[in-house]
Each structure stands twice: as C-alpha cells, then as structure tokens.
Amino acid sequence: MRGLWFLTALSGLAVAEDGLNAWLRYAQLPPNLTRHDGIPSTIVALNATETSPVYTAGQELQKGISGILGQTPNVTHEVSDAASVVVGTVAAFNSSGIATEVPALEEDGFWLSTKDDKVEIVGQNERGALYGAFEYLSMLAQGNFTEVAYATNPSAAIRWINQWDNMDGSIERGYGGSSIFFARNGISSNVTRISEYARLLASIRVNGIIVNNVNANAALLSDTNMAGLAKIADAMRPWGVRVGISLNFASPQSAGGLNTFDPLDSKVISWWNGITDKLYTHVPDLAGFLVKANSEGQPGPITYGRTLAEGANLFARAAKPHGGIVMFRAFVYDNQHLNERNWKDDRANAAVDYFRDLDGKFDDNVVVQVKYGPIDFQVREPASPLFAHLQKTASAIELQITQEYLGQQCHLVYLPPLWKTILDFDLKVDGQKSVIGEDVLSGRRFNKTGLTGYAGVVNVGQHPTWLGSHLSMSNLYAYGRLAWDPNLDSAAILDDWTRLTFGLSETVVNTVASMSLVSWEAYENYTGNLGVQTLTDITGPHYGPNPQSMDNNAWGQWTRADAYGIGMDRTVKNGTGFAGQYPEEVAAQFEDIETTPDDLLLWFHHVPYTHVLKNGKTVIQHFYDAHYAGAETAATFPKQWEAVKGLIDDQRYDEVLFRLTYQAGHAIVWRDSINTFYNSLSKIADEQKRVGNHTWRIEAESMTLRNYRSATVNPFEMASNLHVVQASGGSTASVSAPLNFTSGTYDIAVAYYDLAGGSASYELFVNDKSIGKWVGDNESKLGYTTTNGVNGHSATRITFKRIEVKEGDTVRVEGKPSGSESAPLDYVAVLPPGVVD
Helix, strand or coil: CCCCCCCCCCCCCCCCCCCCCCCCCCCCCCHHHCCHHHCCCEEEECCCCCCCHHHHHHHHHHHHHHHHHCCCCEEECCCCCCCCEEEEEHHHHHHHCCCCCCCCCCCCCEEEECCCCCEEEEECCHHHHHHHHHHHHHHHHCCCCCCCEEEECCCCCEEEEEECECCCCCECCCCCCCCCCEECCEECCCCHHHHHHHHHHHHCCCCEEECCCCCCCHHHHCHHHHHHHHHHHHHHHHHCCEEEEEECCCHHHHCCCCCCCCCCCHHHHHHHHHHHHHHHHHCCCCCEEEECCCCCCCCCHHHHCCCHHHHHHHHHHHHHHHCCEEEEECCCCCCCCCCCCCCCCCHHHHHHHHHHHHCCCCCCCEEEEEECCCCCCCCCCCCCCHHHHCCCCEEEEEEECCCCCCCCCCCCCCCHHHHHHHHCCECCHHHCCCEHHHHHCCCCCCCCCCCCEEEEEECCCCCCCCCCCCCCHHHHHHHHHHHHCCCCCHHHHHHHHHHHHHCCCHHHHHHHHHHHHHHHHHHHHHHCCCCCCCCECCCCCCCCECHHHHCCCCCCCCCCCCCCEECCCCCCCCCCCHHHHCCHHHHHHHHCCCCCCHHHHHHHCCEECCCECCCCCEHHHHHHHHHHHHHHHHHHHHHHHHHHECCECHHHHHHHHHHHHHHHHHHHHHHHHHHHHHHHHHCCCCCCCCCCCCCCEEEHHHCEEECEEEEECCCHHHCHHHEEEEECCCCCEEEEEECCCCCEEEEEEEEEECCCCCCCEEEEEECCEEEEEEECCHHHCCCCCCCCCCCCCCEEEEEEEEEEECCCCEEEEEEECECCECCCEEEEEEECCCCCC
C-alpha cells in the first residue's frame, strides 16, 4: 500500500449525523484519495470465536474498509496466500506459520506493518490486536496510506473509565442524558448502547470501566443485579473492555444485615469474601473494585479507627484469588471540620496527610487513585504532591473528562492542555527527574511493575452525542490517546480527532484547532485565573459564576478574599504548609513568591490586590483584563465556526453553532459577575474604565415597564446594574425604550434568564417590526445542571445580527411567563459590528 494522499480533497458532504458514531464514522474517501489496486481483498482474523477481540477486529476491519474505501473485503479465519490483512496475537501468528519479525511487545502492545502490499497487525494479546486494527483504520480514514512498520506499547497497564451512573438511571454530573447501564434501580435490559460504547473505548485503547457511581448503592450487589452485570460484561468483552464496580464501604451493614462494617471484623471479612466470590461467578473476568471511603460523608475504615490501608486491603484480599484489583481513591477529606477562620486549615493538605504514612502498607493489588490536583478538578491546580509520596504503592491519576467545573459540556473547553500541565510536571523526587506522566505513572521512577495508570471520569449517557456535545468528545478521545502515551502532542491528537469526526477539510481541521487550542486558556481567563480556582457556585451546581460562594463554605474551596487581598497562603513559613508537601526543590519554588509562576500565585500566596505580577500588572487589573480577554476570545468562536458551514453536515453544524453562541453569551455573564464582585470588594477601579460602564446597554429596569417589575438579585453581581425585571403576572409583559444611537447597522443582544421551571416566550421588536422570537428552553437543549433561580446558571443572551436601526427608533422586548419562569430580563445591548459589549 504505497503512497500518501492526505488532506487534499473533500469527500461528498454527508447526510445529517447525530454524533453516535463519533470518531468511528468510516466516511468514504473521495476517489482521488483511493487507490483501487491497494484495497485489501481478504482479511484473516486468527480467532474464530465470536467473543474474541481478534474476531471483533476482523469484523471491524471489514466494516471500516468497506466504509472508507467503498469495497467490502472477505473475512476468513484460515491463512491463505490471498490474504491482504492478517490480524492476531503473536502466538496465533506463530502457530499459523506466518513468518513475521515482531519486536518484543508488552501487555496490550501491538505491531503494525503495511509494507509490501500486505498488512500485518500483531498484538501481544487479543486486546493489542484489536487496538492495532483500530490504528490501521484510523490511518485509512484520514487518507494516510503511508508504508509503516512499528511497534507501540502502553505507558501504563491501567487505562480505565469511571462512570458516575446511579441505579435509578440518573448520572451524577450527567450532562449527556440518562445512564446507558442502569434504569429503575436495575441493570438496563438493552445492551446495544453498551456495546457501542465499548467499541469507542476500545478504539482509544481503554481496557477497563467502572460502571457505577463512586457514591455507590449497595443494591447493585443483589443477585438480580449481579446477573445484569454479567450481561454488561458480555456486551463489552468482545471489545477487550473489562468491567468493574464501585462498592459502598458500609454494605455489610446497609445490605448484609450485620451490625458493623469494621474492616477487621471477621463477620465483615467473611461477608465481603462471599459477595466477591459470587460476583466472580457471574463475571469471571471482573476487573475489580473502586472504593471511595471517608470522604464527603461517605463511610469508611476511619469510622472504626482503622487505617485507609486496612480498609483497602479488605477488598484487595477478597479480589486477589480472582485476579482482581482495587482502585482506592485518595479523594479523602473531612469537610465537617474545616474552618476558614483557622489560617492553617486547608483541604489541599488532606490527601498527603491521610496517605503519606501508609506508603508500603497496601496490598500489591491495591492502586491508590489520585486526582490530578489537590482540590477537585479545578481550572488550574498544581500537580498533587501525593504522587511523590507513594513510592512503594501503586498509583493512578484521576482525570475528569466530565466538565463538572469546566462548563458542563455547554462551553468548549479542550482539556488536554490542562492535563499536560500535570502529566509533564517534574516532581524532582530526591533531586532526580520524576515527570508524572513519563516517569511516575509508567512505574519507572519507583521501579513499580504492572499496576499503574489512569482513571478518567466520564458521563456518557443516552444522548446521541454521548456527552451532550459534539466538541466535548475530543476530550474522551484524547484521554485514551494520552493514557497510552502521555508524551503525545495535544494539537496533533486534536487534528486526528477532527479528521475522523468531521472529515478531511483543512478548513474544518484548522477551525476546530483554532478554537479548541485556546479554549482552556479562555475559560480560565473568564472564570478564575492566577490559580484562584474556578469561581463557580461551590455550594450549588458548580456551573455558573458565584464568587461569593468560594469563601465561607464548608467544602474547603476558599480564596480568602477580603477588601484588601486574595489568595490562599499555603507556604510553610506563614501559611497552611501545603507547599512543604512537595519534594525539596519544588517546595522551595512554591514557597517563594518570586519563583512561584503567576498562573499559580493565588494558589500558594495571599497577596494584596495591588501586588504587581511579573507582567507588570496588579493582581486586580490582571483580573479585569483577563476576564475581558477570555470573553472576547469566546465571542470569536461562533464566527469561526461559520467558516465550516457546508463543509460538514447541517445537523452537527447547527448543534455546535448553538452551543458556541450560548458560550459567547455566558462568557460575558462570567466576565461581568466576577469583575463586578471584585470591584465592589476591593474598591479599586478598572484602569480602562470598563467594569460597571456599559456604553451600549439599556438596563431593563430603566426602560418603560408594562407588567414587569424591577427586582434585585442574590448574589448581587449576577445582574447588570444589580437589577433585573420580572413579569408580575401570567400575562404578556414588555419593556421598551428609545434608541439614542447613531443610525446604522447593529447587533442587538437581549440578556435574560432561562430557568428550569418553565419555557417563557420572548419577542424582540424595533418599532413595531418583529426582529425575532425565542423560548427559554435551554434546560431541554443544553443538559447542564439547571436551576430555578435568577442567577449565574440561568443567565444567558441571545443576539440578532445586522439590524438596521435609526436614531430615535423604539426597541421593545415582550415576555410571556411560563410556569415558575417569570420571563426575567436583564438588559438590551445595541452593539456596533465587532463590539463585544
């Protein structure tokens, strides 16, 4: 298969697509990219057992080649001279008498050769062979017919997914619909989507999945549900994805009828041994267990004065005879006894405080699962220092594909650049190179073998796009790629994903890259920067802005902001001591304000608002500027996306445009809320006189009101000029005002609140001409954690482009309430072209 045809032409435009096939669309290449004499005619899969991943690989190769190249090869399981593609394990190749020179492969690794007009895909095991088949199909789907011959091995043995699905069919942080695994407190009877999900996971080389929430329900351990787990495992096994489950530590008491769940009690040990044996009877290749204990009110061994290691080892010893492992989360902290008034209290200290003295006390089939940062999936955190303390204990990093604090799949945030700040971080343990991804998670740095790796929190649901958003799927794809090789480039991964998902158009590839590669920085800018964390509603749904909630809460996610300064002092000399948890060289860097990078300044130091950063700006001015810059970047996304119209199918184009447009408006909500709050708190003016000054806005409460009444909001910063208007009855209400702007063409934006309790309807008029109508129904379109309040979660904007306006015209907005949604309005903005409010 000689030659390279790559990104030079477009395939015919596809019919509407809903996203279900994700990056496995296998869209047909255009004729000028296809060599008909190079199309494989026969595929040999060296295993005829239908549950075998090698058998699956043969079927997938047939499907992929048929879709991409337009001709369907035969699939056989017998070696012949006619074979164009052979896929199997090293052992199967040897026993079949096929001469091939394959370098030594590690578990799940594979060899791919496309030389001499034949394709050899050789796996160390059956999973590896399937991964090699997907690799080959990925090349073909991108129009890449280059001759290659190489081996690749995973960086770590554990590459798992953690679902947060509940037994009732809901999903914690579920922005993509209801569970594909559970319904009505039992296992879903339809496993079709489960098999399709396993296919996606296999294609990115994920080899295990925890199917239920870490806040586990003991009902999963009933006989009926164990039988259901077997059906899930059957659906995922042909794809090489092993199933595991989360366990509730108190199950012996809550479900087993015992009066205790003490991990050292013989009755408890016997109960768990019996449950484990029964589970493995139903699912003989069960991957193991995930356990959350003594965190956020969850039960655990500390309840009985036992150590976390003693708790983890209880499950490890039950699973060991079956080959199972235990992922024990290091997300352990006591939110009942954190006091912000105590300068030394710090939730960030918890993981190391709880685990550092337990290194070496866990059984060898226990893996401590560590969140990438010390708090909880914030927009920027330093790497968890716990990785440096677990030198004798297997560890895995926990990354979040679920955008819990990061826009909940309503905002485009491409996460690999964030993850790379952790994976590429050098802990310098004992002064030696200790890069987290390359050295620590691979096991090389501390001479660990076998059990190290990755756990990715994912919230796929029944939505056709899996995650509720087409662009968010790039994060799931990239997670698998980076878990296999943490040294990969984020931009290169993204380009692969885009070509596989949307096609080969250079315009599409470049547009997605242009938006995605700046999206995390933009989100950080308009939410919370300088290491202050995401200034979201920590006591609510973790979505919209609420900087007030980031202090005086019981969760330990604090900024310690007051009228004079901001930031957590985490130094050893004066603060919480967190900086001292790092190895000496790193600790010294973070201890000193001069050597702490500005992007983590407020994580490690409490400073006055007038503190001057390395860029020459004060902290407060940087805050103002960054929030404006982030919103301005988000405002470019819809316009950039318009460049791909006609180059992809209309359905996905429209659905992505809707979310990007929403994000552009919500970024302004974030910008104004955060800047208003800190301007009010610090009493320091914005040097550019933007904060609180909105030249192009007409505040709703200043307009002529009919059936509307003015109201304040709580928190106060969630409304422009601190006021909104709400319809005072069930009938249609309106606001109107003359337009005192020079005649010309303007964009008119209406800021309103889209509550979950109804679907209010709106209409915009200039004079008596209707400009447009809309309905407050984002709760049915976006999938984020909806609220019933007028706040930063429900605040949104709609913009009507290029409206001809004459000075003195009257603008009017009519709103008709629905249910508890009182058609609330904040302002109308009349914007010259190119102005971002």
